[in-house]
Amino acid sequence: MTTGPASDHGISDGPGSETVAVITIVSGRHRHLRRQLEAFEYSTVRPAVHVIVAMNDPGVDTVVTESAPPGHPMRVVHIGDEPSTLPLAHARNTGARTAIEAGATLLVFLDVDCIPGPVMIERYLRSCAATPELRLLYCGPVTYLPHDQPTFDPRELHRFLDPHPARPAPGPCQTQLSSAMTLFWSLSFAVHVSDWLEIGGFHTGYRGYGGEDTDFAMCAARNGFRIAWVGAADAYHQYHPVSNPPVEHLEDILRNARTFHRRWGSWPMEGWLDGFAQMGLIRYDDTADDWRRTATEALPG
Known part of the structure; x- marks a missing residue:
């Protein structure tokens, strides 16, 4: 495998060679995007192309122009939709399609x-x-x-390594296989193009926050896939404010949970749904087998 400085564009040598595309979807978060792009200057392998899918965000072009390292091939794709409901699944699929058209054989979603x-x-x-x-x-x-992270220099972030405890974190040269598909998340993952096409991408019936990751994992499991947890394939999630449960995304989560239930016969995001119920925002209707908004409660804030 070829690794090294900026001239090595994600193409490994030998019969297992791959052409790598990184796919990032974005709406806002320009500071976070800048730091991500700047970090690729220090990547031991550069992608053959980095596809940015901007959702209702024309300012992304400026961020990419100012922040992408020299020799880091970029493609920016713009999609529009209802500003209040981000088309996350559609955006990821658009990024994958663009990467495949550019010749990618391995997709890395970040x-x-x-x-x-x-x-x-x-x-x-x-x-x-x-x-x-x-x-x-x-x-x-x-x-x-x-939130008070002292440095974002990618060469120094290893000093703060503390992988999320709810997911496996194998040793630096290890890969751990798992059939626990509900642990899948789209923060950082890679998939062969042929496998992506077989799974069918993310289901675009999900709009806004929640559900599409688990649905994608269920589709993969139905086709005989497992998760490989890759040691040292580390990513560092930058802080942003979030509530628990995420009441600001209640409508999206409730709508997407129903979509998942129709497709798979079970309820996803149960911790959040239970949390909303404890806050009096929703209630479970046993007769209808459905979660419903309560009529008397409004969202906090």
Whole structure:
């Protein structure tokens, strides 16, 4: 496998060679996007192309122009929709289609809040090369940085490594296989193009926040896929305010939970739904097997 400075554009040598595309979807979060792009200057493997899908965000072009390192090939795609409801699934599918048209064979999805570790792409490539016959979604550990994070220099972030405890975090040269598909998340993952096409991408019936990750994982499981947790494919999630449960996304979560229930016969995001119920915002209707908004309660704030 070829690794090294900016001249190595995500193409490994030998029979397992891959052309890597990174896909990031964004609406706002320009500071986070800048830090992500700047970090690729220190990546041991550069992607052949980095596709940015901007959702109702014309300012992304300026961020990319100012922040992308030299020799970091970029493509920016703009999509529009209802500003209040982000088309996350559609945006990821658009990014994948653009990357495939550019010749990618391995798709690496990276959330806009995430800063890639220097060996993230290299570790995804090495894990893929070691498991050529298996049907896998490759996921890397994600460390959540605090709001008072002292540095965002990607060469220094390893000092703050603390992977999310709810997900496996194998050793630096290890890959751990798992059938626990509900642990999948789209913050950082890689998938072969052929496998992406077989799974069918993200279901565009989900609009806004919640549900589409678990649905994608269920589709993958139905087709015989497992998760490969890739040690040292680290990403660092930049802080942003969030509530728990995320009441600002209640309408999206409730709508998407119903979509998931219709498709799979079970309720996703149960912790959030239960949290909303405890706050008096929704209630479970046993007769209808449905979660409903309460008539007398309004969202906090």
